[in-house]
Amino acid sequence: MKTQRLSRARRSLLSCAPISEQRIRDRSMRAALSCSRDSNEFANQQSFDRAMAALVDAIPIPPETTEWFADKEFVPASRWTWKKMVRNPAVLAVGIALLVIAGVFVFNFLNHLNDFPGSAMARKLLMVASSTRPVLLDPVNADAGTLGDLFFMKHGLEHYEVPPEFADFRTIGCRVFEDEESRRIAQIWLAEKRMQLFLFPAERDIKTSAVLRFAGWRYIQQEGWTGAVSEHNGVCFMAALRGRKEDLNQYVSEAKE
Amino acid sequence: MPDRKQNLPQLYRFCFLMLGDSRKAQEVFHATLREAAVRAAHGELPSEPFWLFRHARWRCLEESETDLQAEPLQIEAHEITPEAPLQIEQLEPAQLAIWISGAPEPQRTALALFYLNEFDYREILDLADLKLSELSRLLLTGRRQFQAWLNTMVPQISKI
Numbered sequence: 001m002k003t004q005r006l007s008r009a010r011r012s013l014l015s016c017a018p019i020s021e022q023r024i025r026d027r028s029m030r031a032a033l034s035c036s037r038d039s040n041e042f043a044n045q046q047s048f049d050r051a052m053a054a055l056v057d058a059i060p061i062p063p064e065t066t067e068w069f070a071d072k073e074f075v076p077a078s079r080w081t082w083k084k085m086v087r088n089p090a091v092l093a094v095g096i097a098l099l100v101i102a103g104v105f106v107f108n109f110l111n112h113l114n115d116f117p118g119s120a121m122a123r124k125l126l127m128v129a130s131s132t133r134p135v136l137l138d139p140v141n142a143d144a145g146t147l148g149d150l151f152f153m154k155h156g157l158e159h160y161e162v163p164p165e166f167a168d169f170r171t172i173g174c175r176v177f178e179d180e181e182s183r184r185i186a187q188i189w190l191a192e193k194r195m196q197l198f199l200f201p202a203e204r205d206i207k208t209s210a211v212l213r214f215a216g217w218r219y220i221q222q223e224g225w226t227g228a229v230s231e232h233n234g235v236c237f238m239a240a241l242r243g244r245k246e247d248l249n250q251y252v253s254e255a256k257e
Numbered sequence: 258m259p260d261r262k263q264n265l266p267q268l269y270r271f272c273f274l275m276l277g278d279s280r281k282a283q284e285v286f287h288a289t290l291r292e293a294a295v296r297a298a299h300g301e302l303p304s305e306p307f308w309l310f311r312h313a314r315w316r317c318l319e320e321s322e323t324d325l326q327a328e329p330l331q332i333e334a335h336e337i338t339p340e341a342p343l344q345i346e347q348l349e350p351a352q353l354a355i356w357i358s359g360a361p362e363p364q365r366t367a368l369a370l371f372y373l374n375e376f377d378y379r380e381i382l383d384l385a386d387l388k389l390s391e392l393s394r395l396l397l398t399g400r401r402q403f404q405a406w407l408n409t410m411v412p413q414i415s416k417i
Contacts, residue, residue: 015393016371016389016396025377040339044338047342048337048341048345051342051345052345052403053372055350055353056350056353056374058350059269059270059354061269065283
């Protein structure tokens, strides 16, 4: 390509083209040079510049001046500073990565701060609650408190009793299903605020198989759903609804009073 | 290879190209290094790279202000020829220094910094406070004017 056809910016760069090849540090200059390798005009310029640089290099240094060339430092050594270090792309990348990892740790820590035995299972059941449609359940119009007998008689589920706090609410339907670990779970749909109740086996110690108990009500939240969980006789009960902790808390509190 | 920020032989050559006079170049060179030594003693050396060259440049400009100034002339300009390197080889370094020192600012600084072969164009832009288009124009016209001068000074080779 002829130099004349090059863009103005490239022509400007070519005029300033380095005399030594090793001084080419930026991409735009390399690109400009690669486009003009075959140009006679540019070849003449380069020969001219090299001859001029050689002449400059031949400028003799007076002996009284060479005394100054001893080991004096007139330029401060590059000092280590926090600013410099932070601007280093590698350090910046590592810093961001560490922040993200720390953020994930903090997020997980806060998430599991209120964990209790069976909380993992309860979270899974909140997902089930959010995806369940009423048609999946067998229609049952009764008080929730009476379904404990049904679960025992029909499915052989012992102690699958709805706590007194929720025993008087009318039900729409119920079902018993197994999760991926073959644990049997009872699900009840209430007319009250389309609340769902779950009864599932409490978590057990891996070594001793003893039930891991906890007292009172524990709350979990996930994707807009809230669950209040209690444990009794080795069975966990969870009342779940779409809403905040306060929406559930009133049922538990009222019942307590 | 010496540290580029403190390449003192090149600093002297820069002063020589800027002033075209060995004695004046030495004065500016020594004054620059004396100031650097004083600053170093006080721990006040600027962290800016190439500050020695920047400082020497201002001293050269100050020094030149007291000299007789050439009247602005329409200098002839010729296209660079393939024989130019042979013509340049016949010159003394002092002749080149006198020619460059006679160039108007900022062309003088641009040519001196460029032919030191010490800095890349970005560093020259920073040191001479120029834009790329300005530096390009100054070098382009500088080469052509020097070629015209060469053709006058060393004509026999250009006619080969």
